[in-house]
Amino acid sequence: MEETLEDKKHIIAVTAVIKNKKGNKVLVIKRNKNEISYPNKWAFPGGKLEKGETLIHALRRECVEEVGIEIEDYKELLQDYTFVRPDGHNVIGFNFLVKSKLDKVTLSQEFDDFKWVSLEELKELDYIPEMEKSVELVLNT
Secondary structure (H helix, E strand, O other): OOOOOHHHOEEEEEEEEEEOOOOOOEEEEEOOOOOOOOOOOEEOOEEEOOOOOOHHHHHHHHHHHHHOOOEEEEEEEEEEEEEEOOOOOEEEEEEEEEEEOOOOOOOOOOOOEEEEEOHHHHOOOOEOOOHHHHHHHHHOO
């Protein structure tokens, strides 16, 4: 079967590891049961890049939209990841450590819950598999 242009499309995503002011916990959000990828799992705030958007702009926008947190211009790449969504689209993602201006969370209606968690608390949650490495990098440094 010949590969079409549609088969070659990739979704670029960014996720934000937001450390609390004390530096001992990170913010996670619970995905809705209707999500295409990883429904009902705990994740970091983030999403797809929009046309013409830079990584930091996408991180800023997603943090405000999903958890009501404004972040500084600082970003540190923690890891990249890739997966194929159930609808067949390939996702290439970049997970960044970012600095929030405040720790107050205003959760979007798209999500069911949020928590500030330590590495040990994260291990007790049903989370997206790629998350643990990023949390270890952030909280064990």
